[in-house]
Amino acid sequence: MIGERLRRVEDLPLLTGTGRFAADISLAGEAHMRVVRSPVPHGLLRGVGARTALAVPGVLGIWSAAEVNLGCIGFRMVAFPQLLPYRQPVLATGRIRYVGEPVAIVLAEDAYHAEDAAELVELDIESLPPVLDPLAEPTRFDDEHGTEALLHDGGYGDVEAAFAEARPAPGISNCPAAWSGWPGIPG
Amino acid sequence: MSITLARIAAGLRPDQAARWGLEPSLAAEGWHTSDHMCYPYGLHLAVVQVDTETGQVVVEKLLVAYDVGRAINPMLVEGQIVGGAAQGLGGALLEEFRYDDAGQPLCATFMDYLLPTRAEMPSVDVLVTEDAPSPRNPLGVKGAGEGGTTAMGAAIAAAVDAALGVALGVVELPVRPEAALRLVKAAGRGCASEPGGA
Numbered sequence: 343m344i345g346e347r348l349r350r351v352e353d354l355p356l357l358t359g360t361g362r363f364a365a366d367i368s369l370a371g372e373a374h375m376r377v378v379r380s381p382v383p384h385g386l387l388r389g390v391g392a393r394t395a396l397a398v399p400g401v402l403g404i405w406s407a408a409e410v411n412l413g414c415i416g417f418r419m420v421a422f423p424q425l426l427p428y429r430q431p432v433l434a435t436g437r438i439r440y441v442g443e444p445v446a447i448v449l450a451e452d453a454y455h456a457e458d459a460a461e462l463v464e465l466d467i468e469s470l471p472p473v474l475d476p477l478a479e480p481t482r483f484d485d486e487h488g489t490e491a492l493l494h495d496g497g498y499g500d501v502e503a504a505f506a507e508a509r510p511a512p513g514i515s516n517c518p519a520a521w522s523g524w525p526g527i528p529g
Numbered sequence: 530m531s532i533t534l535a536r537i538a539a540g541l542r543p544d545q546a547a548r549w550g551l552e553p554s555l556a557a558e559g560w561h562t563s564d565h566m567c568y569p570y571g572l573h574l575a576v577v578q579v580d581t582e583t584g585q586v587v588v589e590k591l592l593v594a595y596d597v598g599r600a601i602n603p604m605l606v607e608g609q610i611v612g613g614a615a616q617g618l619g620g621a622l623l624e625e626f627r628y629d630d631a632g633q634p635l636c637a638t639f640m641d642y643l644l645p646t647r648a649e650m651p652s653v654d655v656l657v658t659e660d661a662p663s664p665r666n667p668l669g670v671k672g673a674g675e676g677g678t679t680a681m682g683a684a685i686a687a688a689v690d691a692a693l694g695v696a697l698g699v700v701e702l703p704v705r706p707e708a709a710l711r712l713v714k715a716a717g718r719g720c721a722s723e724p725g726g727a
Contacts, residue, residue, distance in 0.1 A: 344668070347604040383632025441634055472632030 373402055376456035378446040378463045383472035385438040390446050391464030400455035404463060406446040407433040424492045428483070437484060438467055476517055559667070567663040569671040571595030573617070573684035576651075579692045581718050584710030586622055586689055588649070591681075594656035598663045598671035607655045610677035614653050617681020619645040622703050653677075693718055 355361040378390075392404040412432035417425070434445045446463055450456035473481060473489055480490035537555065546553040576590040593610050600606045623643035627635045636642035662669025686699035689709060693716040701708065 344599070344601050346602065348602050350605070383628075441632065442637075472628075474628055474630070474632055 373449045373451065374453040374456045376448045376450070376453070376460040377444045378448060378460045378465070380434065380438045380441060380443040380445050380465065380467065382438060382467055382469050383441050385467040385469040387434050387436055387438055387445065388466040388468055391466065392446070394464070395448065395459040395462035398450070398455055398459040398462065400451040401459045402449045402451065404446060404448050404459070405433075407431060407435040411435075422492055422494070427487050428491050561667050563666055565665065567598070567665050567671040569595050569597050569673060569676050570661075571676050571679075573614075573680040575681070575684040575688040577685060577688040577692055579689060579709055579713065581713045584706035584708070584713060586685070586704055586706070586709055588618055588622070588651050588685060588688075590651050590654075591618075591684075592654040592656070593677050593681075594658065595673065595676040596658045596661050596671070597673040597676070598661060599659050599669040600657055600673070601668070601670060603657055606657050606673045609674050610655050610657070611653045613675055613677020613679075614681055615645050615650050615677075617678040618649060618685065619643070620678070620702060621682045621685035622705075623649070625703050625705075 352361070390404075390406040390408065392406075395401065395404055410433070414429035414431050416429065430439065430443075432444065433447070434443050438445070445465055448456045448460045448463065450459060480488045483489045483491075541553070541555060572594050574590075574592040575588060578587045578589055579585075580587070591614050593614055595606075595610060597606055623645055625636065626642065629635055659669075663671045682702045686702065686704065689704055689712070690696060690698045693712050695712060695716045698712045698715070699708070
Protein backbone atom coordinates (compact mmCIF):
# COMPACT_ATOMS: atom_id res chain seq x y z
CA MET A 343 0.00 0.00 0.00
CA ILE A 344 2.71 2.50 0.95
CA GLY A 345 4.44 3.73 -2.20
CA GLU A 346 1.60 2.66 -4.51
CA ARG A 347 0.13 5.12 -6.98
CA LEU A 348 -3.44 4.72 -5.74
CA ARG A 349 -6.12 6.73 -7.50
CA ARG A 350 -8.35 8.94 -5.39
CA VAL A 351 -11.81 7.45 -4.90
CA GLU A 352 -13.46 10.90 -4.90
CA ASP A 353 -12.35 11.99 -8.36
CA LEU A 354 -15.07 10.30 -10.44
CA PRO A 355 -18.02 11.86 -8.60
CA LEU A 356 -16.29 15.26 -8.42
CA LEU A 357 -15.37 15.33 -12.11
CA THR A 358 -18.75 14.09 -13.30
CA GLY A 359 -20.73 16.56 -11.20
CA THR A 360 -22.27 13.94 -8.96
CA GLY A 361 -20.43 14.87 -5.78
CA ARG A 362 -22.48 15.92 -2.77
CA PHE A 363 -21.57 18.92 -0.67
CA ALA A 364 -22.81 20.32 2.60
CA ALA A 365 -25.18 22.67 0.75
CA ASP A 366 -26.77 19.69 -1.01
CA ILE A 367 -27.91 18.21 2.27
CA SER A 368 -31.31 19.26 3.56
CA LEU A 369 -32.53 18.07 6.93
CA ALA A 370 -35.86 18.69 8.59
CA GLY A 371 -35.65 21.61 10.99
CA GLU A 372 -32.21 22.76 9.90
CA ALA A 373 -31.17 26.39 10.33
CA HIS A 374 -29.08 28.54 8.02
CA MET A 375 -26.46 30.98 9.23
CA ARG A 376 -25.35 34.30 7.79
CA VAL A 377 -22.40 36.20 9.21
CA VAL A 378 -22.67 39.96 9.79
CA ARG A 379 -19.30 41.52 9.06
CA SER A 380 -17.65 44.80 9.85
CA PRO A 381 -17.78 47.44 7.10
CA VAL A 382 -14.95 49.43 8.71
CA PRO A 383 -11.27 48.48 9.04
CA HIS A 384 -10.69 49.59 12.63
CA GLY A 385 -12.90 50.67 15.44
CA LEU A 386 -14.50 50.02 18.80
CA LEU A 387 -17.66 47.93 18.83
CA ARG A 388 -20.23 49.77 20.96
CA GLY A 389 -23.22 47.59 20.30
CA VAL A 390 -25.19 45.34 17.95
CA GLY A 391 -28.79 46.33 17.20
CA ALA A 392 -30.84 43.30 16.20
CA ARG A 393 -34.43 44.43 16.81
CA THR A 394 -35.38 45.16 13.19
CA ALA A 395 -33.56 42.10 11.89
CA LEU A 396 -35.25 39.83 14.44
CA ALA A 397 -38.62 40.83 13.00
CA VAL A 398 -37.79 39.28 9.61
CA PRO A 399 -39.94 36.15 9.15
CA GLY A 400 -38.08 32.91 9.73
CA VAL A 401 -35.29 34.44 11.79
CA LEU A 402 -34.51 32.20 14.74
CA GLY A 403 -31.86 34.19 16.51
CA ILE A 404 -29.12 36.79 16.19
CA TRP A 405 -26.04 36.44 18.29
CA SER A 406 -22.97 38.56 18.81
CA ALA A 407 -20.15 38.01 21.28
CA ALA A 408 -22.40 39.52 23.95
CA GLU A 409 -24.71 36.48 23.63
CA VAL A 410 -22.25 33.71 22.78
CA ASN A 411 -18.61 33.91 23.78
CA LEU A 412 -16.88 31.60 21.32
CA GLY A 413 -13.40 32.51 22.47
CA CYS A 414 -10.40 33.19 20.26
CA ILE A 415 -9.04 31.43 17.19
CA GLY A 416 -6.01 29.48 18.35
CA PHE A 417 -2.61 29.05 16.77
CA ARG A 418 -2.00 25.91 14.78
CA MET A 419 1.44 24.70 15.85
CA VAL A 420 4.06 27.37 16.39
CA ALA A 421 2.91 29.62 19.19
CA PHE A 422 4.81 32.48 20.72
CA PRO A 423 3.19 33.35 24.04
CA GLN A 424 3.72 37.05 23.28
CA LEU A 425 1.19 36.70 20.47
CA LEU A 426 -1.63 35.36 22.64
CA PRO A 427 -3.17 38.80 23.34
CA TYR A 428 -3.47 39.38 19.59
CA ARG A 429 -5.57 36.34 18.75
CA GLN A 430 -8.72 37.13 16.85
CA PRO A 431 -12.01 36.35 18.58
CA VAL A 432 -14.45 34.22 16.57
CA LEU A 433 -16.94 37.07 16.94
CA ALA A 434 -15.53 40.55 17.50
CA THR A 435 -15.33 41.59 21.13
CA GLY A 436 -14.71 45.27 21.66
CA ARG A 437 -12.26 45.93 18.87
CA ILE A 438 -12.81 45.72 15.11
CA ARG A 439 -9.65 44.82 13.22
CA TYR A 440 -10.47 44.61 9.52
CA VAL A 441 -13.21 44.99 6.94
CA GLY A 442 -15.08 41.72 6.89
CA GLU A 443 -14.42 40.71 10.50
CA PRO A 444 -17.33 38.62 11.81
CA VAL A 445 -19.35 40.60 14.36
CA ALA A 446 -22.62 38.68 14.63
CA ILE A 447 -24.40 35.66 13.20
CA VAL A 448 -27.99 35.45 11.99
CA LEU A 449 -29.77 32.11 12.18
CA ALA A 450 -32.89 31.61 10.09
CA GLU A 451 -35.06 28.88 8.63
CA ASP A 452 -33.65 29.48 5.17
CA ALA A 453 -30.61 31.15 3.65
CA TYR A 454 -32.61 33.91 1.96
CA HIS A 455 -34.18 35.26 5.15
CA ALA A 456 -30.86 34.93 6.96
CA GLU A 457 -29.26 37.10 4.29
CA ASP A 458 -32.07 39.68 4.36
CA ALA A 459 -31.97 39.89 8.15
CA ALA A 460 -28.18 40.19 8.23
CA GLU A 461 -28.43 43.39 6.19
CA LEU A 462 -30.76 44.86 8.83
CA VAL A 463 -28.45 44.26 11.79
CA GLU A 464 -27.19 47.63 12.99
CA LEU A 465 -23.56 47.79 14.05
CA ASP A 466 -22.61 50.64 16.36
CA ILE A 467 -18.90 51.03 15.72
CA GLU A 468 -16.76 53.98 16.77
CA SER A 469 -14.44 54.18 13.78
CA LEU A 470 -10.70 54.59 14.32
CA PRO A 471 -7.97 55.32 11.78
CA PRO A 472 -6.68 52.11 10.19
CA VAL A 473 -3.04 51.04 10.38
CA LEU A 474 -2.06 50.10 6.84
CA ASP A 475 1.73 50.10 6.71
CA PRO A 476 3.39 47.22 8.58
CA LEU A 477 6.70 49.09 8.45
CA ALA A 478 5.30 52.29 9.98
CA GLU A 479 6.18 53.30 13.55
CA PRO A 480 4.36 51.00 16.00
CA THR A 481 1.25 52.46 17.53
CA ARG A 482 -1.31 51.35 20.09
CA PHE A 483 -3.16 48.08 19.53
CA ASP A 484 -5.24 48.22 22.68
CA ASP A 485 -4.91 49.63 26.19
CA GLU A 486 -2.09 47.24 27.10
CA HIS A 487 -0.41 46.29 23.84
CA GLY A 488 1.30 47.93 20.88
CA THR A 489 1.07 47.03 17.20
CA GLU A 490 4.59 45.60 17.28
CA ALA A 491 3.57 42.20 18.57
CA LEU A 492 6.84 40.31 18.54
CA LEU A 493 10.55 40.80 17.90
CA HIS A 494 12.02 37.47 16.95
CA ASP A 495 15.76 36.98 16.73
CA GLY A 496 16.75 33.51 15.57
CA GLY A 497 19.41 31.77 13.54
CA TYR A 498 21.79 28.83 13.39
CA GLY A 499 25.36 28.43 12.23
CA ASP A 500 27.67 31.40 11.75
CA VAL A 501 25.12 33.91 10.48
CA GLU A 502 27.44 36.93 10.59
CA ALA A 503 30.15 35.19 8.58
CA ALA A 504 27.62 33.98 6.02
CA PHE A 505 26.31 37.51 5.51
CA ALA A 506 29.83 38.95 5.39
CA GLU A 507 30.85 36.53 2.63
CA ALA A 508 27.69 36.86 0.56
CA ARG A 509 28.11 38.60 -2.82
CA PRO A 510 26.33 40.77 -3.65
CA ALA A 511 25.89 41.80 -0.02
CA PRO A 512 22.24 41.08 0.77
CA GLY A 513 19.96 43.45 2.56
CA ILE A 514 16.57 41.94 3.15
CA SER A 515 13.50 43.85 4.19
CA ASN A 516 10.70 41.35 4.36
CA CYS A 517 7.13 42.57 4.32
CA PRO A 518 4.86 39.54 3.92
CA ALA A 519 1.93 40.00 1.61
CA ALA A 520 -1.58 39.01 2.56
CA TRP A 521 -1.44 36.05 0.24
CA SER A 522 -2.40 32.89 2.05
CA GLY A 523 -4.96 32.89 4.81
CA TRP A 524 -6.66 36.16 3.93
CA PRO A 525 -10.30 36.68 4.80
CA GLY A 526 -11.73 36.10 1.32
CA ILE A 527 -14.84 37.75 0.01
CA PRO A 528 -16.47 39.86 2.72
CA GLY A 529 -20.21 39.46 2.92
CA MET B 530 6.87 -6.59 27.69
CA SER B 531 8.01 -9.62 25.73
CA ILE B 532 6.15 -12.59 24.37
CA THR B 533 7.45 -15.82 22.87
CA LEU B 534 6.78 -16.84 19.30
CA ALA B 535 5.23 -20.05 20.59
CA ARG B 536 2.71 -18.06 22.60
CA ILE B 537 1.84 -15.94 19.56
CA ALA B 538 1.48 -19.05 17.41
CA ALA B 539 -0.79 -20.64 19.99
CA GLY B 540 -2.93 -17.52 20.19
CA LEU B 541 -3.10 -17.08 16.44
CA ARG B 542 -5.24 -20.18 15.88
CA PRO B 543 -4.85 -20.27 12.06
CA ASP B 544 -7.64 -22.79 11.97
CA GLN B 545 -10.02 -20.07 13.17
CA ALA B 546 -9.26 -17.76 10.22
CA ALA B 547 -11.28 -19.92 7.82
CA ARG B 548 -14.35 -19.47 9.99
CA TRP B 549 -14.27 -15.73 9.21
CA GLY B 550 -13.29 -16.18 5.56
CA LEU B 551 -9.79 -14.80 6.21
CA GLU B 552 -6.30 -15.89 5.31
CA PRO B 553 -4.33 -16.93 8.40
CA SER B 554 -2.15 -13.94 9.28
CA LEU B 555 -0.68 -11.93 12.08
CA ALA B 556 -1.39 -8.21 12.32
CA ALA B 557 -0.15 -5.49 14.62
CA GLU B 558 -1.33 -1.91 15.09
CA GLY B 559 0.59 0.99 16.49
CA TRP B 560 0.17 4.70 17.14
CA HIS B 561 2.62 7.49 16.63
CA THR B 562 2.02 11.14 17.39
CA SER B 563 4.33 13.99 16.55
CA ASP B 564 4.32 17.40 18.18
CA HIS B 565 6.66 18.93 15.63
CA MET B 566 6.62 19.49 11.92
CA CYS B 567 8.84 17.42 9.62
CA TYR B 568 10.32 19.71 6.99
CA PRO B 569 11.20 18.49 3.51
CA TYR B 570 13.76 20.16 1.27
CA GLY B 571 13.93 20.74 -2.42
CA LEU B 572 14.58 23.14 -5.24
CA HIS B 573 12.65 25.14 -7.81
CA LEU B 574 13.70 26.07 -11.34
CA ALA B 575 11.85 28.54 -13.53
CA VAL B 576 12.29 29.60 -17.16
CA VAL B 577 10.55 32.87 -17.98
CA GLN B 578 10.10 35.18 -20.91
CA VAL B 579 9.77 38.94 -20.33
CA ASP B 580 8.00 41.02 -22.97
CA THR B 581 10.17 44.15 -23.27
CA GLU B 582 7.24 46.19 -24.61
CA THR B 583 4.54 45.31 -22.10
CA GLY B 584 6.50 43.97 -19.13
CA GLN B 585 4.41 40.82 -19.09
CA VAL B 586 6.21 37.86 -17.57
CA VAL B 587 5.35 34.47 -19.04
CA VAL B 588 6.57 31.36 -17.26
CA GLU B 589 7.58 28.85 -19.91
CA LYS B 590 8.81 25.94 -17.81
CA LEU B 591 8.97 24.90 -14.18
CA LEU B 592 10.79 22.15 -12.36
CA VAL B 593 10.27 21.25 -8.72
CA ALA B 594 12.38 18.62 -6.97
CA TYR B 595 11.53 17.57 -3.42
CA ASP B 596 12.76 15.03 -0.95
CA VAL B 597 9.67 13.99 1.01
CA GLY B 598 11.38 11.23 2.99
CA ARG B 599 8.85 8.66 1.90
CA ALA B 600 6.01 9.13 -0.55
CA ILE B 601 2.99 7.24 0.79
CA ASN B 602 1.17 7.81 -2.52
CA PRO B 603 3.66 9.20 -5.08
CA MET B 604 0.86 10.23 -7.43
CA LEU B 605 -0.73 12.44 -4.78
CA VAL B 606 2.65 13.90 -3.81
CA GLU B 607 3.31 14.87 -7.43
CA GLY B 608 -0.19 16.34 -7.72
CA GLN B 609 0.28 18.35 -4.55
CA ILE B 610 3.59 19.70 -5.84
CA VAL B 611 2.11 20.76 -9.20
CA GLY B 612 -0.80 22.43 -7.41
CA GLY B 613 1.62 24.11 -5.04
CA ALA B 614 3.65 25.34 -8.00
CA ALA B 615 0.50 26.98 -9.39
CA GLN B 616 -0.07 28.71 -6.06
CA GLY B 617 3.56 29.82 -6.05
CA LEU B 618 3.23 31.21 -9.57
CA GLY B 619 0.15 33.12 -8.43
CA GLY B 620 2.07 34.67 -5.55
CA ALA B 621 5.02 35.48 -7.78
CA LEU B 622 3.12 37.18 -10.61
CA LEU B 623 -0.57 37.75 -9.87
CA GLU B 624 -2.00 37.55 -6.40
CA GLU B 625 -2.03 40.60 -4.18
CA PHE B 626 -4.46 41.72 -1.51
CA ARG B 627 -4.44 45.50 -1.65
CA TYR B 628 -6.17 48.16 0.42
CA ASP B 629 -7.06 51.77 -0.30
CA ASP B 630 -5.98 54.63 1.99
CA ALA B 631 -9.10 54.19 4.11
CA GLY B 632 -8.33 50.52 4.78
CA GLN B 633 -10.97 49.13 2.44
CA PRO B 634 -9.89 45.97 0.59
CA LEU B 635 -9.58 46.49 -3.15
CA CYS B 636 -9.32 42.83 -4.12
CA ALA B 637 -12.42 41.40 -2.50
CA THR B 638 -13.63 39.40 -5.50
CA PHE B 639 -11.91 37.17 -8.03
CA MET B 640 -12.38 39.93 -10.60
CA ASP B 641 -9.74 41.89 -8.70
CA TYR B 642 -7.73 39.16 -7.00
CA LEU B 643 -6.00 37.36 -9.83
CA LEU B 644 -5.56 33.61 -9.53
CA PRO B 645 -3.38 31.60 -11.88
CA THR B 646 -5.38 29.54 -14.34
CA ARG B 647 -4.41 26.81 -16.78
CA ALA B 648 -3.49 29.57 -19.23
CA GLU B 649 -0.70 30.91 -16.98
CA MET B 650 0.64 27.52 -15.94
CA PRO B 651 3.40 25.90 -17.93
CA SER B 652 4.13 22.20 -17.67
CA VAL B 653 5.88 21.29 -14.43
CA ASP B 654 8.56 18.64 -14.19
CA VAL B 655 8.41 17.01 -10.78
CA LEU B 656 11.19 14.98 -9.21
CA VAL B 657 10.24 13.31 -5.94
CA THR B 658 13.09 11.71 -4.03
CA GLU B 659 13.15 9.61 -0.86
CA ASP B 660 16.85 9.93 -0.03
CA ALA B 661 16.50 11.42 3.46
CA PRO B 662 13.66 9.85 5.48
CA SER B 663 12.72 11.80 8.60
CA PRO B 664 14.06 10.28 11.83
CA ARG B 665 11.10 11.80 13.67
CA ASN B 666 8.48 9.22 12.70
CA PRO B 667 8.42 5.49 11.99
CA LEU B 668 7.55 5.85 8.28
CA GLY B 669 10.19 8.50 7.57
CA VAL B 670 7.60 10.77 5.99
CA LYS B 671 8.03 14.54 5.71
CA GLY B 672 5.70 17.32 4.68
CA ALA B 673 4.80 17.25 1.00
CA GLY B 674 1.85 19.57 0.66
CA GLU B 675 3.46 22.98 0.42
CA GLY B 676 6.71 22.00 -1.23
CA GLY B 677 5.60 23.16 -4.65
CA THR B 678 4.94 26.67 -3.36
CA THR B 679 7.85 27.45 -1.09
CA ALA B 680 10.59 28.76 -3.36
CA MET B 681 8.54 29.54 -6.45
CA GLY B 682 8.58 33.29 -5.78
CA ALA B 683 12.37 33.36 -5.49
CA ALA B 684 12.82 31.13 -8.55
CA ILE B 685 10.59 33.27 -10.77
CA ALA B 686 12.12 36.51 -9.42
CA ALA B 687 15.62 35.19 -10.13
CA ALA B 688 14.53 34.05 -13.59
CA VAL B 689 13.21 37.55 -14.39
CA ASP B 690 16.54 39.00 -13.22
CA ALA B 691 18.44 36.52 -15.36
CA ALA B 692 16.26 37.19 -18.40
CA LEU B 693 17.04 40.91 -18.16
CA GLY B 694 20.65 40.49 -17.10
CA VAL B 695 20.27 42.35 -13.79
CA ALA B 696 21.25 41.36 -10.24
CA LEU B 697 18.72 41.71 -7.42
CA GLY B 698 16.37 43.53 -9.76
CA VAL B 699 13.14 42.03 -8.47
CA VAL B 700 12.83 42.87 -4.77
CA GLU B 701 9.07 42.65 -4.40
CA LEU B 702 6.36 40.17 -5.31
CA PRO B 703 4.17 39.93 -7.23
CA VAL B 704 6.17 41.05 -10.26
CA ARG B 705 3.51 43.17 -11.93
CA PRO B 706 4.06 44.20 -15.56
CA GLU B 707 4.87 47.81 -14.60
CA ALA B 708 7.60 46.62 -12.23
CA ALA B 709 9.05 44.33 -14.89
CA LEU B 710 8.92 47.22 -17.38
CA ARG B 711 10.92 49.43 -14.98
CA LEU B 712 13.56 46.70 -14.85
CA VAL B 713 13.54 46.43 -18.63
CA LYS B 714 14.28 50.16 -18.89
CA ALA B 715 16.89 50.06 -16.11
CA ALA B 716 18.62 47.22 -17.90
CA GLY B 717 18.62 49.16 -21.17
CA ARG B 718 16.55 46.46 -22.85
CA GLY B 719 13.61 48.67 -23.74
CA CYS B 720 12.37 49.43 -27.23
CA ALA B 721 13.44 52.51 -29.20
CA SER B 722 9.88 53.83 -29.15
CA GLU B 723 8.13 53.34 -25.86
CA PRO B 724 4.59 51.99 -25.71
CA GLY B 725 1.93 54.65 -25.45
CA GLY B 726 4.29 57.29 -26.78
CA ALA B 727 4.67 58.83 -23.33
